[in-house]
Amino acid sequence: MLPILEILGLPRLDTINCYIREGVNKHRGLELIEAIVLIEAKPGSFEILNLELSKAKGVRSVTATLGRWDFVVEIEAEDLKGLGENVLKLAQVRGVKSTETLIIFPST
Known part of the structure; x- marks a missing residue:
């Protein structure tokens, strides 16, 4: 069979x-277009952000870090427009102070 x-x-x-x-x-x-979004959290919002970021569209992983950035978020989308929309939604999550996006260059 x-x-x-x-x-x-x-x-x-x-x-x-x-x-x-x-x-x-x-x-x-x-x-897929992939990116890393570095996120600085507002004081007192670390725990809620950890939960909310993982629920956002296109998010593959969320890692809490120590240093200038509080979270490293891996995201993906089918095109740049979708990636931009996903990044903007991450930036609007309650508790996000600032973000920096690094688009991953495809390996050959």
């Missing part, structure tokens, strides 16, 4: 998981 993925002509799950890890939407033939 053939596995259902093979019957449907879909890639194996380990292949799909690899695409997700690489940040590449290969099924549609598109490479």
Whole structure:
């Protein structure tokens, strides 16, 4: 008996998981645009920000840090317009004091 993925002509799950890890939407033939958003929190908003940032659209990970920036947020979108919208939404989260965005240059 053939596995259902093979019957449907879909890639194996380990292949799909690899695409997700690489940040590449290969099924549609598109490479996602990725960025790092550095976030400075307003005093007293650290815990709520940690929760709210992780819920925002396009967010892959949120890491709390010590130093000038309080959070490092990895985000992704299908195009620059979507990336810009996601970054603006992050900047508007209650408790965000300032942000700096670093667009990840695709490796060759």
